[in-house]
């Protein structure tokens with residue numbers, strides 16, 4: 001396993017990916033490289049293919065054509081079982097709904113991906129993550145006792161516990177108020193800066209996107225440019241040229 005604070009040079013790449021749902025062309029040939037220690041946001045009008053791109057890149061869905069690379073592995077070559085194993089061990093997920101298990105404690109929720117993979121948590125790494133996300137006093141609590149922001153902190157810790165090559169976040173602040181949402185984004189940013197974590201986040205919110213190093217825009221299933229070191233006004237201005245969002 002990689003060491004804490006690693007410089008991650010592993011490839012995470014989407015190459016010429018298309019995805020058709022019947023006659024709907026959700027993705028029409030998307031190329032995207034996700035650099036190690038980089039935070040990328042994906043934005044675009046409703047129906048532009050953001051979730052489809054995230055699902056294909058994360059191995060939750062298979063492209064109609066094109067490839068998704070994780071290191072030297074082309075995900076298309078993997079069986080369903082191998083893909084499930086890869087998702088469990090190499091990829092972290094954060095969703096709008098926190099998807100915590102109510103009967104488990106915070107600590108058990110965080111370490112669940114490892115237990116599912118038949119592995120034990122590295123105590124130093126667990127302690128590091130728990131401190132970083134600010135949950136050290138709550139490890140024995142159950143999710144129902146936590147606020148929405150705290151539940152998302154648990155979900156972030158759970159996403160990081162396997163030291164994944166990449167974390168995919170789908171509207172991670174969608175269910176949170178502005179201030180709590182900011183705290184969650186600040187935390188994601190810190191994970192990128194501190195641990196060299198690689199993050200891809202889909203969002204509708206220009207302010208959320210401005211926490212990323214770059215924003216890539218999708219329109220009608222194709223990339224429609226990107227902004228580096230984005231600020232919210234630039235992002236919003238670019239979005240208005242792409243259609244309703």
Ligand SMILES: Nc1ncnc2c1ncn2[C@@H]1O[C@H](COP(=O)(O)OP(=O)(O)OP(=O)(O)O)[C@@H](O)[C@H]1O
Nearest residue numbers: 021024025026044045046047048049050051052053
């Ligand atoms: N499972 C599916 N079956 C059929 N069509 C689908 C399916 N998933 C997505 N689509 C279609 O593919 C296109 C892209 O959808 P996608 O959800 O990726 O867009 P999005 O940019 O994430 O939209 P939103 O911002 O509204 O969440 C849309 O036309 C959508 O209706």
